[in-house]
Amino acid sequence: MARPKIALIGAGQIGGTLAHLAAIKELGDIILFDIAEGTPQGKALDIAQSGPSAGFDASLKGANSYADIAGADVCIVTAGVPRKPGMSRDDLLGINLKVMKAVGEGLKAHAPNAFVICITNPLDAMVWALREFSGLPHHMVVGMAGVLDSARFRHFLSVEFNVSMRDVTAFVLGGHGDTMVPLARYSTVGGIPLPDLVAMGWTTQEKLDGIIQRTRDGGAEIVGLLKTGSAFYAPAQSAIEMAEAFLKDQKRLLPCAAYVDGALGLNGMYVGVPTIIGAGGIERIVDIKMNADEQAMFTKSVEAVNGLVAACKAIDPSLA
Ligand code: A3D
Numbered sequence: 001m002a003r004p005k006i007a008l009i010g011a012g013q014i015g016g017t018l019a020h021l022a023a024i025k026e027l028g029d030i031i032l033f034d035i036a037e038g039t040p041q042g043k044a045l046d047i048a049q050s051g052p053s054a055g056f057d058a059s060l061k062g063a064n065s066y067a068d069i070a071g072a073d074v075c076i077v078t079a080g081v082p083r084k085p086g087m088s089r090d091d092l093l094g095i096n097l098k099v100m101k102a103v104g105e106g107l108k109a110h111a112p113n114a115f116v117i118c119i120t121n122p123l124d125a126m127v128w129a130l131r132e133f134s135g136l137p138h139h140m141v142v143g144m145a146g147v148l149d150s151a152r153f154r155h156f157l158s159v160e161f162n163v164s165m166r167d168v169t170a171f172v173l174g175g176h177g178d179t180m181v182p183l184a185r186y187s188t189v190g191g192i193p194l195p196d197l198v199a200m201g202w203t204t205q206e207k208l209d210g211i212i213q214r215t216r217d218g219g220a221e222i223v224g225l226l227k228t229g230s231a232f233y234a235p236a237q238s239a240i241e242m243a244e245a246f247l248k249d250q251k252r253l254l255p256c257a258a259y260v261d262g263a264l265g266l267n268g269m270y271v272g273v274p275t276i277i278g279a280g281g282i283e284r285i286v287d288i289k290m291n292a293d294e295q296a297m298f299t300k301s302v303e304a305v306n307g308l309v310a311a312c313k314a315i316d317p318s319l320a
Pocket of ligand 1: 009010011012013014015033034035036039078079080081082083092096099102103119120121123144145148176229230231232235
């Protein structure tokens with residue numbers, strides 16, 4: 001069987017890291033696409049030259065033409081601009097919306113059967129716009145945010161409890177912004193929910209609240225440290241986990257910005273929810289039950305996403 005084809009739209013910090021990870025994991029042959037001439041070609045060549053030492057079989061090619069992504073099985077979109085210190089993700093909306101239009105048209109013309117993972121911010125609005133511009137089926141277009149936000153939460157929890165990160169599971173749902181919803185009740189260490197661990201004296205409610213806030217501010221903390229851009233290693237790894245779930249039909253249960261129509265009380269919108277990813281793309285939305293406090297946080301986050309979608313429609317009337 002021929003290797004799968006993976007197209008990376010945007011060859012910046014995340015795009016380059018995605019290419020490296022996809023090659024090392026031998027997920028398929030890789031096309032790095034960017035409007036900047038030379039960048040995708042240079043990164044493709046550099047990573048390909050690590051192959052003899054790393055021992056992977058994958059071809060890598062840089063491209064500035066959408067024709068090169070033809071027939072891609074997976075497209076991961078990072079095209080656009082990242083945050084600088086002091087900026088919110090929402091400040092990127094105007095410029096990245098135009099980029100989603102160009103990318104959406106490229107996908108429609110050259111990769112209409114791909115599973116598309118959007119990473120460009122502000123995430124929930126951009127994945128919605130990308131789906132609209134591309135016209136691809138909703139279950140084949142998804143946004144990466146929940147896997148990363150949950151990984152940040154899991155990392156902080158593993159440090160607090162001094163346990164392996166592998167034994168910590170966590171759910172962060174809602175929009176990928178200040179209103180994101182880390183769900184303590186659905187987050188566990190080896191199956192023991194966080195509220196039980198507080199009762200068992202493993203940590204205090206105050207410390208847990210601090211970890212939840214640090215998770216919400218996780219992206220800004222890194223932007224503040226890097227000063228020239230935003231996080232890229234963990235975002236790339238998170239999208240690779242989703243791509244692998246699709247390519248290997250793993251049926252993974254992962255929190256993603258997916259199109260929800262009916263579940264969780266939502267009618268036709270993109271927001272972070274638990275999903276099952278397999279060969280069929282987003283195969284299922286997991287309709288979890290929230291208590292009153294969780295529901296209030298989730299509703300606030302949904303409203304924030306709806307506000308960003310309305311802003312997109314105001315900027316580009318073709319989306320209205
Ligand atoms: P960066 O290193 O600047 O790479 C972006 C690349 O996109 C650059 O190489 C540009 O040349 C390219 N580009 C710009 N316009 C186009 C276009 N029209 N077509 C093709 N390529 C284009 O940024 P990055 O890789 O650090 O981040 C990429 C995006 O991911 C930004 O919007 C970030 O805000 C976002 N991001 C999201 C998360 C989430 O968890 C959702 C996390 C981290 C970053």
